[in-house]
Amino acid sequence: MIARASQLFLPTLRDAPADAEALSHKLLVRGGFIRQVSAGLWTFLPLGWRVHRRVEQIIREEMDAIGGQEFLCPVLTPIELWQATGRDKIPELFHLRDRNSRAYILPITHEETFTFHAREIRSYRELPQLWYHFQVKDRDEPRPRGALLRLREFIMKDAYSFDRDEEGALASFEKNLAAYHRIFDRCGVEAHAVQAESGIMGGKLTMDFLAPSGSGENTLVRCERGDYAADAEIARGIPRAPEFPSRLDKPEEVETPGVVTCEALAEFLGVDLAATSKAMPVTKEDGSVVLALLRGDDRLAESKLLSALGSDSRPSTDEEIRAAFGAGGGSLGPVGFAGEVLADETLREGQFVAGANRDGYHLRGVEAARDYQPRFADIREPREGDRCPECGGRLVFQTAIEVGHIFNFGDKYSSGLEASFLDEDGVEKPLLGGSYGIGPARVMAAIVEQRGDEQGILWPASISPYDAHVIVLAGAEEIAAQAAEALSSTGRSVLLDDRDARAGEKFADADLIGVPLRITAGKKSLEDGLVDVRDRETGEERRVAPDEVAG
RNA sequence: CGGGACGUAGCGCAGCCUGGUUAGCGCGCCUGCUUUGGGAGCAGGAGGCCGGGAGUUCGAAUCUCCCCGUCCCGACCA
Numbered sequence: 001m002i003a004r005a006s007q008l009f010l011p012t013l014r015d016a017p018a019d020a021e022a023l024s025h026k027l028l029v030r031g032g033f034i035r036q037v038s039a040g041l042w043t044f045l046p047l048g049w050r051v052h053r054r055v056e057q058i059i060r061e062e063m064d065a066i067g068g069q070e071f072l073c074p075v076l077t078p079i080e081l082w083q084a085t086g087r088d089k090i091p092e093l094f095h096l097r098d099r100n101s102r103a104y105i106l107p108i109t110h111e112e113t114f115t116f117h118a119r120e121i122r123s124y125r126e127l128p129q130l131w132y133h134f135q136v137k138d139r140d141e142p143r144p145r146g147a148l149l150r151l152r153e154f155i156m157k158d159a160y161s162f163d164r165d166e167e168g169a170l171a172s173f174e175k176n177l178a179a180y181h182r183i184f185d186r187c188g189v190e191a192h193a194v195q196a197e198s199g200i201m202g203g204k205l206t207m208d209f210l211a212p213s214g215s216g217e218n219t220l221v222r223c224e225r226g227d228y229a230a231d232a233e234i235a236r237g238i239p240r241a242p243e244f245p246s247r248l249d250k251p252e253e254v255e256t257p258g259v260v261t262c263e264a265l266a267e268f269l270g271v272d273l274a275a276t277s278k279a280m281p282v283t284k285e286d287g288s289v290v291l292a293l294l295r296g297d298d299r300l301a302e303s304k305l306l307s308a309l310g311s312d313s314r315p316s317t318d319e320e321i322r323a324a325f326g327a328g329g330g331s332l333g334p335v336g337f338a339g340e341v342l343a344d345e346t347l348r349e350g351q352f353v354a355g356a357n358r359d360g361y362h363l364r365g366v367e368a369a370r371d372y373q374p375r376f377a378d379i380r381e382p383r384e385g386d387r388c389p390e391c392g393g394r395l396v397f398q399t400a401i402e403v404g405h406i407f408n409f410g411d412k413y414s415s416g417l418e419a420s421f422l423d424e425d426g427v428e429k430p431l432l433g434g435s436y437g438i439g440p441a442r443v444m445a446a447i448v449e450q451r452g453d454e455q456g457i458l459w460p461a462s463i464s465p466y467d468a469h470v471i472v473l474a475g476a477e478e479i480a481a482q483a484a485e486a487l488s489s490t491g492r493s494v495l496l497d498d499r500d501a502r503a504g505e506k507f508a509d510a511d512l513i514g515v516p517l518r519i520t521a522g523k524k525s526l527e528d529g530l531v532d533v534r535d536r537e538t539g540e541e542r543r544v545a546p547d548e549v550a551g
Numbered sequence: 552c553g554g555g556a557c558g559u560a561g562c563g564c565a566g567c568c569u570g571g572u573u574a575g576c577g578c579g580c581c582u583g584c585u586u587u588g589g590g591a592g593c594a595g596g597a598g599g600c601c602g603g604g605a606g607u608u609c610g611a612a613u614c615u616c617c618c619c620g621u622c623c624c625g626a627c628c629a
Contacts, residue, residue, distance in 0.1 A: 014578065014590070015563050019622045039621065090629060108629055142552075142627055150628095217628090405629095435629095474587055504589040511589090522588050532588090 002484050003466065005497040009046055012509050022215035024448035025147035027457050031512045033444075033465075040144025040152030047513070048444075050465040052155070055440040056134055058186045058462065059157045062179045063132050068159055071133040073113045079103040081112040085416040092139045106138035111435055114160040115413040118431055124164045124423045128172055132159035132436075146215055148445040149401060155441065161434040162414075164423060169408050169432040173205050176406050176436045180209060183438065184403070188460025189447050191403050192220060192229045205434075206407035210400035211442075213449030220400040223388035228395075233303040236378055237386025237395050242274035242295070244350050248365030251335060251354075256362045260330025262296030265353060265362060273297045277352040277366065279332035281321050282313040289316050289324040293334055293343040295352070298380040308342055308377035331355040334372040335363055343374035401446045406436040457514030458536055467492035468549075469515035471506045473522030480521035483531050483546035487519075490550040511536075519549055 009032075016026035028034045033048030044052055060070065079095070082088040082105055094106040107113065114131055121129065137156045144152050161172035177193065184191040189211050196208035208231060210220040219232035230236070259265050266273040276296030282305070283289050290309065292300055305313065318328065324339060325332050333354035334341040347368050354366040368374055386395045411430035414420065419431050444463075451458045459465070468487045472480040477498070484494045495515060497506050503522070510518050520532040530543040544551075 011561085013562060017622095018563065019557085021623075036621090087629075091627080092629070111629090139629080143623095143625090145623080471588090502587060502589085502591065504587095504591085507589045509590090520588070524588070 001493045002488050003493070003495050005495060006499045010513075011045070012512055020147070022146040022149060022445075022449070023452050024149065024213075024215070024445040027448050027452045027512070027514075028147060028445070031457060031514065034147060036147070040141055040150070042147060042151060047465045051444055051459065051463055052440050054463040054465075055187055055443050056155075056157065059183050059438055059440065060134075062183045062186070063130075063157070063159060066130065066175045066179045068130045068132045071114075071117075071131055073110050073117075073133055073135060075106055075136050075138070076104050077107050077113060079105050081116055081417070082107075085112055085115075085413050087112070092141060094138050094140050108137055108139045109156070109435065109437065110135065110158055111160065111409065111413045111433070112417065115417045115419050115431070115433065118160075118162050118414065118433075119417065119419045121162060121419070121421050121431065123421055127162060127164045127421065127431075128168050129162045130159060130172065130175075131162075132157060134440075146445075148441040149215060150217065151441065154439055157438045157440065159436040161436070162419075162431040163434075164421065164429070165432065169410075169434055170205070172434050173406065173408055176434065177207065180404055180406065180436070180438070184209065184211075184443075186462055187443055187447065188451075188462055189403065189443055190450055191446070192222065192400075194220065194230045195234060196231060196405060196407070207405070208402050209404035209406075209438075211403045211446035211450065212398040212400050213446050214399065215449060216399045216401040218400045218402050220398045221382055222396050222398070223391060223393045224396055225388065225391055225393040227393070228388045228390045232382060232397065233301065234307075235382045235395075236389040237380075237382030238389055238392070239295070239298070239346060239380075239383075239386050240274065242350060242352075243272040244275050245271055245364070247351060251363040251366050251371055253356055253358075253361050254364055255360060256331075257360050259360075259362070266296060269353060269362075269364070271353060275350070275352055277333070277347060277354045279334070279355050281316040281324065281332060282309075283316045283320055284309060284311045284313045286311070288339060289320055290340045290342055291332070291334055291337055292379060293341055293347060293354075293374065294380055295344065295346045298344065298346065299383075301379055301381040304377070304379045305342075308379055325357045327355070327357045327359050331357065331359050331361060333357055333363060333366065334374060335366055337372070341372055341374040342379065343368055343376050344380045345376055345378050346380060347374070348376060401442055401449065403442045403446050404436075404438040406434070408432070408434045452514075455508075456512035459514045459516060461516050464515050465513070466495040466515050468494050468517045468519055469510050469513065470494055470496045471503075471510060471518065471520045471522075472496065472498045473503050473506075473520065475523060476521035476525045479525045479529065479531060479546050480519075483519050483521060483549045486547050486550045492550065521546070 011032045013030045016030050020026040034042050036042055096104050134155055134157050138153045141152050144150050163169040163172055191209040191211040193207050196206045210218055221232050221235035222229045259268050262276045262278050265276050274295055274297045278294045278296050280292040280300055281289050336357055351365045351367050354363050356363045414431040420428050423429050448457050470480050470484045484496045487494050516536050518534045525531050531546050533544050534541040
């Protein structure tokens with residue numbers, strides 16, 4: 001296949017739009033891959049759609065390889081399906097009505113629809129099943145951003161597994177996990193599987209695939225030795241040990257006038273900031289006040305707190321604090337507090353300075369278990385400089401894009417939608433489900449983030465819009481056509497830049513568009529009959545006969 | 552939803568503060584000639600409801616108010 005650039009709609013731009021921040025945003029727009037229609041709504045132009053489809057095809061092949069069966073479910077969805085699972089209240093849902101004012105939604109994923117179809121599964125003999133489709137998702141995002149990084153409408157490959165028992169569901173999960181590694185591998189994108197969310201539902205089987213990138217909404221925490229990876233929201237890190245002052249047999253009150261921050265306290269008393277403790281009272285949904293206790297140099301990780309409390313919470317109000325502690329913020333501590341103390345793991349060992357629950361006073365030498373009875377949990381935010389919880393290696397932090405998410409949802413949807421089957425033992429049981437999503441557009445964006453530079457993109461050969469980019473310079477039309485034919489006849493797709501443009505423009509566009517293989521026919525070719533073949537990745541260039549470029 | 556910024560030609564911007572000819576510049580686009588291996592030169596040309604509405608004024612891109620849109624930070628995120 002040979003595409004003539006002179007006939008394509010391939011609007012490349014010399015400058016990036018002023019409002020573009022992310023590299024992928026800039027380069028995909030400049031390269032003529034995508035164009036914006038409205039906030040979070042983007043059109044894939046022909047070049048961008050070719051890449052998208054290649055990503056899709058890789059996903060399709062790997063899903064089929066593990067027994068996946070491709071469907072196509074509608075976007076427009078009767079709201080009843082979502083009412084049945086209680087997801088109709090999700091704020092991101094777009095709602096609409098037909099002419100008879102029947103209510104519909106535009107789904108954010110398709111668990112309900114696939115589970116609806118799974119109601120036709122009658123017997124354990126029909127299990128397991130693995131179904132998927134590529135379909136539009138709509139989400140009324142509060143803040144779309146970064147072009148393909150966060151869209152309001154996008155295509156997702158979402159797959160759903162249905163199993164008869166936990167063992168089967170786990171097997172389905174693992175098959176998909178392995179397929180995902182192959183997919184990202186083949187797409188040439190670096191993506192790390194990490195434990196997702198803290199799992200208030202107790203769902204252990206939920207993993208995100210995070211692709212490190214210059215822009216993104218997640219932070220990937222990894223051990224430099226490669227044995228640990230997690231999303232920063234739930235990652236565990238081991239901070240340096242504090243330098244404790246000499247041990248006290250019991251807490252000792254010390255006057256600390258006007259000292260309300262841990263930094264000021266450490267300064268005032270001349271102790272290591274890490275040897276102070278930070279008291280953060282929060283109020284749970286049931287109204288009870290819990291004292292979250294951290295080291296003075298740490299920050300509270302909200303999603304860890306959520307997981308540890310098993311309930312939503314908010315910072316307590318001044319009145320609640322006064323009522324629960326008898327003192328105001330700045331002098332709070334665990335000693336003498338009647339409610340629950342949720343202490344970070346870092347407070348297990350050693351003696352810390354803590355608030356005395358008396359305005360203007362603190363206690364030295366406060367020791368967990370001796371002076372107060374906490375429940376321990378990991379609730380601190382990991383940070384640069386922490387050590388790996390597995391091996392003690394150094395942790396590195398990278399911003400990342402979530403390109404995939406897989407999780408088991410048990411009977412969450414099948415119970416609401418009454419999707420059950422008759423098991424071997426004659427008992428009617430709910431199907432156990434799993435959900436496996438990938439956003440091809442985010443994969444594209446991640447690749448550009450990982451492999452782009454100021455000049456342009458460098459697509460991996462597996463998803464490049466074309467296999468080869470043949471540049472025709474004045475006079476060398478015939479030799480260029482010969483090279484293009486040679487490539488095309490071996491099944492490769494060729495972008496033939498036959499535009500009436502200057503060499504510099506063509507080279508610059510080729511760098512921008514990012515096809516990994518570039519062939520140039522020009523004046524030199526008229527002399528020796530050869531063309532330049534340049535590997536964009538290595539910069540390696542050699543002169544070859546046009547008939548042999550495919551070799 | 553809170554904070555901030557910005558809407559002037561396809562893209563990037565100036566003009567606005569201090570109201571006053573026909574609203575400018577660079578790139579791109581069209582025509583012609585020259586040029587042709589890393590974004591050419593000359594000449595000519597096309598292209599604007601200055602985001603929208605209301606007001607102030609003899610007169611508004613410019614001042615005031617309202618609305619809309621877009622981007623960034625935060626909150627949120629199945």
